[in-house]
Amino acid sequence: MYKFFEQDILQKQKKYTLTGYFAALFDYIFPADFRIQQRDEFDACHQDDLSAVHYLRQLQDLADTVGDLDDADVVLAFWSRCQLYLRPELTRTGYEPSVLTVNDLKSLATRIERTEEAPRETQKSSSHNRQGQDSDIQTNGAMSPSKTSDDEYEDPQRDPEGSDDERRRINRLREERKCFLCESPDHLARNCSN
DSSP states (O other): OHHHHHHHHHHHTOOOOHHHHHHHHHHHHSOTTHHHHHHHHHHHOOOTTSOHHHHHHHHHHHHHHHSSOOHHHHHHHHHHHSOTTHHHHHHHTTOOTTTOOHHHHHHHHHHHHHHHHHHHHHHHHHHHHHHHHHHHHHHTTOOOOOSOTTSOOOOTTSOTTOOHHHHHHHHHHHHHTOOTTTOOTTSOGGGOOO
């Protein structure tokens, strides 16, 4: 394919700069509507279950193939289509899309994401430890564990990540700086006596 491109250039006898040469090669290899397809993909790209870094990288890769998008467009796309909990946290730290660079966004979003994941990891490990303790109790013939160590009933049907309603409730409580368990503004969940 490259050989045909070279022959085409020789036949047209055009003089190219290095940048012009690569632009012409790009246009020769890819279909005429490739950039439009990439722009549509960029506009439809959402974070979903990607990490902040991977989502930002995906947006940057798509922006590079579109050609007329810059870092400000990438930041704005990230801001408008990232996970719901990221925007309020970024705003709380004093940032908005017009003043953020891609590198600042990458480091801030990663830090917020780690902060968000820490309680989940702790909850998963404590849940795993409780399940191990519960099975030890059952194996030794002791009482059946109908309650967890926190005196809350365990729901085996419950998704460990939580339902959409539960995530919204937790995000709302986080923004209001209230306890996730009793919704009191006086303390956080780790200090809750309920």
